[in-house]
Amino acid sequence: GIIDSTTVIKYFTIQNGAVNYGALYIHNSHPIIMHTSIRENVKVGVYCIDSMPLFYNVKIYDNFWGDNGVGVNLLRSDAIFTNVLIHNNAGVFGNAGLYCDDSNPILTNVTITKHIYVIGFGGYPYGIKVTNGSNPILNNCIIWDNGYSICSHSYDLSINYSNIEGGYTGEGNIATDPLFIDIENGDLHLLADSPCIDAGIDVGLPYYGIAPDMGAFEWEVELNYGDVDGNGEVQTYDASLTLQNAVSLIEF
Numbered sequence: 001g002i003i004d005s006t007t008v009i010k011y012f013t014i015q016n017g018a019v020n021y022g023a024l025y026i027h028n029s030h031p032i033i034m035h036t037s038i039r040e041n042v043k044v045g046v047y048c049i050d051s052m053p054l055f056y057n058v059k060i061y062d063n064f065w066g067d068n069g070v071g072v073n074l075l076r077s078d079a080i081f082t083n084v085l086i087h088n089n090a091g092v093f094g095n096a097g098l099y100c101d102d103s104n105p106i107l108t109n110v111t112i113t114k115h116i117y118v119i120g121f122g123g124y125p126y127g128i129k130v131t132n133g134s135n136p137i138l139n140n141c142i143i144w145d146n147g148y149s150i151c152s153h154s155y156d157l158s159i160n161y162s163n164i165e166g167g168y169t170g171e172g173n174i175a176t177d178p179l180f181i182d183i184e185n186g187d188l189h190l191l192a193d194s195p196c197i198d199a200g201i202d203v204g205l206p207y208y209g210i211a212p213d214m215g216a217f218e219w220e221v222e223l224n225y226g227d228v229d230g231n232g233e234v235q236t237y238d239a240s241l242t243l244q245n246a247v248s249l250i251e252f
Helices: 236-251
Strands: 008-015 022-027 032-039 044-049 054-061 069-075 080-087 095-101 106-113 125-131 137-139 142-144 148-151 158-160 180-182 187-190
Touching: 022 032, 032 044, 044 054, 054 069, 069 080, 080 095, 095 106, 106 125, 125 142, 142 148
Parallel strands: 008 032, 022 044, 032 054, 044 069, 054 080, 069 095, 080 106, 095 125, 106 137, 106 142, 125 148, 137 158
Antiparallel strands: 180 187
């Protein structure tokens, strides 16, 4: 679809599209896209030209094109991405999660994964590809399990408190398996022992723990209601503890 500066897309799925440019084509506009999935389209997932869109809590994944496939293509566009997943977008002659041409996007808590070779074809897959003076800013991001993490053509990217496979110079950066729950099946939430938990920097977004996590999905403690003693199971002993607590409150 083609959208303008008055557009707000919220709680929406863009799927099975096959239009020119991209499944979501943004030209000379500043829309807001929230709580939306852009998936399984036969084109680029998002194509932005001369625009400043805001993406919040968006998933862009499983888009495929028979040329150079890209999850998000930015041309002269300073987009803002917050809590965004860009995953498994492909093209037969090369692909990238995010392609920046003369663009200066800001990425906060973004996960870019699984942009790899298409078997039987050439091309070079990247998590992020930067050209023509682009200068992305990344905080609290994960770029992992792509063919190459970053292609910057000698431009210096500002990347801090992020997990970059292969490493990248910046404050607080790491290069360690993020321990996703199930990357092969698209579950990019973090396991409880992930090194990305509490490893980010506070940028004013809500978080759990002592510091924000890296990646699109903040890890939360899974509550097992009724498990009073915290051993992972609800048992008779939990009931007795609940009764004891109730009695003590009455006595007090």
